[in-house]
Amino acid sequence: MGAVHALAGTAAGFAVFLVFYLLGGMGGGDVKLMAGFGALLGTGRLIEAALWTAGVGGILALGVVGYQTLRGSSDRKGF
16 A cells, blocks of 8 residues: 555656646756655645745745845856
C-alpha cells in the first residue's frame, strides 16, 4: 500500500507544477522537485509543500530583485 501512495503522490506532485512548466513559468527541475516531494509526503501534505515551495521561491526572487535594484545593475539576467 505504501508504494501505491508514493506513486499517487508522485503523479500529483508532477501534475501540480506541470501546468506552470508548460506555461513557461518554471523549469523542469521544479516539476521533478514536486514529484519527489509527492513521493515522500503523499497527496495529503503535497499542497502544503507546494505552497511553501512557491512562497519561499517568491521571497528569494524578491531578494534577487532587491539586490539588483540596490546594486544599480542594468543586467537583469543574473548577478
